[in-house]
Amino acid sequence: MNLVRPSLVELGSAEIRPTALPDHLYAVLKQKILSCVLLPGSRLVEKTLCDEFGVSRTPLREALNRLNHEELVILQPNAGYRVAPITLAGFRSLIELRLIIEPPASALAAVRATPADLADLAACADLPYDPSHDQGFADYCRGNARFHLRIVRTARNPRLENLVMSALDLYQRPTYLRVGRQLDPANPSARHREIVAALAARDADQARHLMEQHIRRGGERILEAMAAAGYPEA
Amino acid sequence: MNLVRPSLVELGSAEIRPTALPDHLYAVLKQKILSCVLLPGSRLVEKTLCDEFGVSRTPLREALNRLNHEELVILQPNAGYRVAPITLAGFRSLIELRLIIEPPASALAAVRATPADLADLAACADLPYDPSHDQGFADYCRGNARFHLRIVRTARNPRLENLVMSALDLYQRPTYLRVGRQLDPANPSARHREIVAALAARDADQARHLMEQHIRRGGERILEAMAAAGYPEA
DNA sequence: ACTTGCATACGTGTATACAATCCAGACTTT
């Protein structure tokens, strides 16, 4: 490698020693895909990316393989890579997954939350919601994901946490494409606060129920917007 | 590559064209790890494995990376690979995951099952249970996994299917170590048939409930045996 | 005897060269 590695824009995080090359490439590519800087369906060529990042094919291929197994890029053997397309069926299965995992995880969180968790969650619940600017919209999306992830973390099961993290990642892509952006009715902070209140009251059933409603409504809204925008079924 | 690739023992499956090298290595290593031919904690060295399989490091590393991300092997940077250890906490989180996913998936299956699904499931429900021989025990484990996977497939959500597949894989390892083998009370075929009956009756709630009981009991039994066998908490 | 420092060997991390495969376009043939 003969190029200085560009430092990953990492908000707040210390980033002491330079990240391992494949991890770094993975993170950057993933960010570009999730934020639709690399559009769904666009072609990815190893050589081109190597030149762009100033690395050889070996670490890059490791990153692409990882993205491939997470279904963010598609690799047709001996043919090439493409950024995974966005489909209605794919998004539906994602909503279904979230509906299965996050409500029970919230119920667990109601049982297992410490006072520190609750304080943290209360701080995460309120989101800055300013859809008039791109940056404001992006901040809102990240804040929303952070809240949901923080809930699952409170359930104290690392497997669940990883799963939801991955699901939220995939979830952000249609959102970033501004599908359903204008349809956003109101800031979901109110609903978030209700959920936190249920956790604080140790009301597992209520937490489960509120989370289910919350995810279902948001998912249906985006799904409708996607259908209206003409995304393919599969 | 100058060596004939050993064909993967694939029961029934056609295996038309030779599998891609990394996929093949991944499958073989995974099988060895899950069946505890490669014991938890044992060291894996790239060069050694390369010689053994007659391939170069590139495709092998791809397989190891995949296993690493699935938490079947652990890689400490610049130090080496080890087969992931088995811990009580890890297994507990796995049970919790199955308890969250499979019961709702069964409920979905009750709604979405076709007559063909039901026939298939009925055929999968009965397991050959002969714990007196190693082979009989292994067959039982595989049959059990196949049944649970067939249920989830009936839910018609590929994401759920992949998740449960991965969870069942990890689940088999403690079982293969014969932990809790002698404690096995009876063939679970009866419980499986009850679940299939609930699906056939389109009784989603009953299917969910039965599946939850089934997983909880099996999990607790293995967990107790693991604790008795002295597996570490973490 | 125990600790500390260094040298060496071992194993992973990266780069690059080579082989196999697929696709596109042009040419030939019917």
Add this chain to the structure above:
DNA sequence: AAAGTCTGGATTGTATACACGTATGCAAGT
């Protein structure tokens, strides 16, 4: 003119050589 085939280029798949970091064993000093 249409269809089939062949050839060239592009891109991934694999192998291998080199660079770097880490651990281990030995020796010297306390």
